[in-house]
Amino acid sequence: MSVTRGSAGDLRKGSYVILDDEPCEVLEVSKSKPGKHGSAKVRVEARGIFDGARRSKIFPADALVEIPIVDKKTAQVINVYGNVVQLMDLETYETFELPLPEDPELASRLKSGIEVEYWESMGKRKIVRTRGGV
Template identity: 45%
Template structure:
């Protein structure tokens, strides 16, 4: 598994955390003061990196959470199969992968792109 454990207090906006077994990017992070019987609580709002779903998490700041190790990779478009599917060659391994193209991107063959990879999930982030 490409993830590591860290304490909730180590997280901040823009970093990644696992929520409901999905890697999410943190949109907001806030803490409440310690209560009468315990430690401060953190409330984390995030959005799924690969599925776009909004999720939230409320944990004590000293609780351990999993942080996904998401790799940022470079690729080149080999072939555009349709408006939302492209074949991309990884520029390190020369492996060819079929990926979904985000709706706001228009790609053509030979475009250089950047994509995120976590386990067997991939997402094009820019061209």
Template identity: 45%
Template sequence: MKEQTEIGKIKEGRYIVIDEEPCKVVGLATSKPGKHGAAKARIDAVGIFDGVKRSIVSPVSAKTYVPVVERKSGQVISIAGDMAQLMDMKDYSNFEIAIPEDKKGTLEVGKEIMYIESMGKRKLD
């Protein structure tokens, strides 16, 4: 899910959709309006799920999409290799999620963990 907003209202640390990928804004620079043009904003962002750095340059008054990023909790049901099966603590739905390298030894069956969900994708927090 995503919402629309103006580029000028985006701040560092917030989220933005670039190339249909939710990204966290890490840098923001604006230029002054010139004689024949509007003020421009350059936004540097890093993808939440893939870690790829992306940037866009756009007029400050232009519209862009902002993803709805939710932090949720889930209980680990089972662990198989580099995949974990989680159960959401609100709606009790089951799904599989990839385990990142830094969390491989820390996950235990029955333990409650946090994960991020945005635009149909999930990632351990």
């Protein structure tokens, strides 16, 4: 699994964290110190990269959290058939299939020969956007 560890107090908006075994992008971080002798707490609100679900969790500020390594790669669309997109990675020339994105605007732009950016983390992949001004 491609993860590292970091302090919950170091999380920022736009960074990544694993909540409920799902890689998530941090939407909001709020810190609070409950009292004179209490330890600081960090409340993290995040959205799942692959499932889009919102998650919220509270950590002690010094707690170690898992941070996913999100690889942002480029691929070329080979074919689109039904709800499946066949892609070829432009670095490794590996071919693989992904489901058609849920965003109708992005899905309508996927045609053979188009380059797309896809994200890969924890064994999952997702098409994020088209590249090259299309």
